Amino acid sequence: MEPTKRTRLSPDERRAQLIDLGVHMLTERPLEQISVDDIADRAGVSRGLLFHYFGSKHDYHVAIVRHTSADMLARTAPNLDLEPIEILRDVMASYIDYVSENRDTYVSLLRGTASGDPAMREVFEQTRAEMARRVVDQLPTLGIDPTPRIALSVRGWIAFVEEATITWLRDPEITRDDLVELLVTALPAVALSSQMAAALLGT
């Protein structure tokens, strides 16, 4: 990419440009190898200006990750015009397609060095919490009461989805459609089994 020197941008535009450059660079290399100098060069700005916007290299990296997570959530927003099970299938299909397109980024963020950083972990946790919230919000329309036990199952299911997807991205032994179906059917399976368990235990 050519350095874009002497461009006049508003502060918001400049900030967005710097994040976009980082998101783009993240497709080529892991986060920890994105240097402030490279980004400043590509943007045609000084290191000092970059630090004016982001405070530190670490803050800049967190901003990139936050943007990437928001992007994923936007791409997988539920289409509430569909039937409940179709909403879920549509969300899972969008999710698989999104992470397939951004495979290296996704795997390196969630399973690389970034996964041990407290600020990054917080972004990932908020993203998972939002995915779980979307599911839990749908449960009453399915006649399912979101008890603590079911909320815990949904949280576990988010981890199930993430792990099965990362395993599949590394070694796609089943088709994309089979994976979508596996993720979709697992949710009512764990939610209903936790209801069955509640019935068995009389709680």
Place this chain on the structure above:
Amino acid sequence: MEPTKRTRLSPDERRAQLIDLGVHMLTERPLEQISVDDIADRAGVSRGLLFHYFGSKHDYHVAIVRHTSADMLARTAPNLDLEPIEILRDVMASYIDYVSENRDTYVSLLRGTASGDPAMREVFEQTRAEMARRVVDQLPTLGIDPTPRIALSVRGWIAFVEEATITWLRDPEITRDDLVELLVTALPAVALSSQMAAALLGT
């Protein structure tokens, strides 16, 4: 703990002692705060001797984590004299009890800084793979054929177990017995749902 000076130990005993001291210290503080100086002091040996056994502080930390993982696997070994569903219930109960006793260690290892380190990640991955293998090995006795789809479900289920357990350790909104039941019933639920999905898709 008093320093144990001037003790004569064989190389294997010394190595085991140094790891035990680290495992013990891990109950008091996160891994990254375990210093070689503190351990050498407590063992009554020089830093040099510790580096003779472990090469580097990082190698020493990995040895502690490897020991902890092996300990967890030993504590949760399946009792093959039981019926299949009872084997699973027994394993899950041992697992919950083990991580409850080692709560801070478990949460900080799997969700703290260590989780981003490649060598630590490899130990955790091997541990998860062993837990998954134990489950997959039992499937034929249940009349379930371990297809790639089911293997992927089992892998996802391990992540489900880990995430639900860590969430529960932080905020135990349900009882220990309810959690065991939730984890146990989720496994056939996801394995059977993946078989149902296979039937629906005709694969």
